[in-house]
Amino acid sequence: MLQKNEKKAVTLRTMLAIMVLLLLVILLENISSWIPGMPAIFAPTSQLFTVLKKGAVYSLVAVSMNLLNGFTGLFSLGQAGFMLLGAYTYAILTVPMAAKDQVYYLYGGSAVKFSLVDLFQSLFGSAGFGGAVSMICAVLVGIVCAGLVAALFAALIGTPVLRLKSDYLAIATLGFAEILRAIFQWQTLGPITNGANMLKSFPTFADFNIKNAAGQVVLRLSTFVPFLLSIFCIGVIVLLIHSSYGRAFKAIRDDEVAAEAMGISLFKHKMLSFVISSFFSGVGGALFAMYVSNAQAKAFTSTMTYEILLIVVIGGIGSISGSVIGTFLYVACSEWWLRFLDAETYIGSFKVPLLRSGFRMVVFSIVIMIIVLFFSQGIMGEKELTWAGIGGLLKKLKPKKKAASAGKEG
């Protein structure tokens, strides 16, 4: 009984922490407009918000990859492919009718003669509160469709591909992603995918900022929305991992032969993990399209998959909180903290050697090599961030407090 109460308390605390985190994000976004004279870092165009938005999107994709690679032990490299499917599905379904001719100008309009945005606007109206409701509905339905399309493709290729083991599975899924990228750039599919051109004008995170009649932003929510969606999806994955199915996945990862000998159907469970992981990668792809405000096949290269794989390795294969922490660290470094390495810098008349465009990637590669060689367990290993763990850490180093990380507890 005591254990049950303790569990409830932990759940409650986690929910509270997530709520506090979300409120903090809203506060952070709006502080510059509420209190004038804040430092430039809080300005809406600051690098900080780029990192937060991209971090939120990437952590979902990293966690979904971790579900497959870290928890089920299937080394798949198809993440970018499923993200591409998600991004395109979302974009194709939500480009408003009014914008279609302009977006698809090379192909004389789109072959998809409806748009979720217009569909919901005809239901709830297009202005004021009704407009907001219809946009939220369109975005949510679009995101769910994005996930479903990715999951459907995963189910289709799963049957042949999941028979393969380790490296072979990685090669097959990587190939699948590359084929998808080529197909989506194919001219013949232009009326649907817009060929090699980008899809744009669909609802993005910026559209969630609440504006007044004059068009001025009253409340910024463009960072809050990706956080909310991402936390929700990661929450679902965490629930899955802690369920009976999650344990079965781990059993397959630890020892396939033993798992099968204890009645766990390898094919069924591998397929399940693959489809669910792809669903959330698809959702992540849709969020990514919203983040960059366009969908373009050439963005979803294998480099993107490697980037996510790297995050998973840095965070710790088999740790959800590790993936989340890893994502924010990685994104912050690549988008913000290590930017100075790319800029030519002069101290007086002395030009600092080595610093020039591209040097960031050199440093980055070295850091990665060091991590892989000496810290192959990553930041968290297979452990999760727990309340007990945070408590222990706080006792050890009393003055240091890290409230923000509490929200990402597993």
Add this chain to the structure above:
Amino acid sequence: MDEKMVLRMEHVTMQFGGVVAVNDLSLDVPEGKIVALIGPNGAGKTTAFNCITGVYQPTNGRVEFMGQTMICSHPTGKMKKTYLGSEAQTYVNQKIVNPTPDHVVELGIARTFQNIRLWKSMTVFENVLVAKHMRAKQNVFSASTRANAHEEARMREETMALLKEQGLEQYKDEIATSLPYGLQRRLEIARALATEPKLLLLDEPAAGMNPQETQELAQYIQVIRDTHHLTVFLIEHHMDLVMKISDYIYVIDFGSEIARGVPKEVQSNKRVIEAYLGVSEDA
């Protein structure tokens, strides 16, 4: 015979390339009995187990479980020409039945492994809990939305009860592979019992145990047979253990049966002694 046979192997042959690992093996395991399969190293005992549990598809032969055909096979493709075993024509016109290991477990056959295969990242409790997964009434949606809380609670309760019964409850939160060897063996048996089997296959359960532990194991096997209404089929090297607990013994060497009978008969069988001790050149 009026006894009910739980498992019946008929002319099972397993050939890898040109090597016949199991040759025309036929045996019966009656309900509620402890039956042993013994033989020198490399005789094909574990291969025989793998044929029953669906790990390998036998090249030829049939396996019946609870009166139903569970596995049936005959040489196909290239094996038709290279087949070295006997009874090649017996099963040609029968449908090939080749279940995966998880189906075999579902039917009610659980096994342990010669080299212990516990899930190394999991605790003792989780190791047993995972084995309960197969029989749980749930799907992935009810499981991840916690709509199956009732079922989950039942699984945990049953797991706890099983651990208590096996005397493993004080280790429940320890990582499975950190247990002493004897307890790991016991945990593997507990895990197999969690799948609610009718027939338990034990692959060298006493391997690496000292005489005291072997003694305990002998009693333990008899106790679980009675409390869980099991039939036990085991492979073993420890002759004293086999002779003590087995109701019936099959002896194989080089994949073929060389003797069968109750312990007394087998003990005095000349061919068995030869197989175990070797036979001198001029004999």
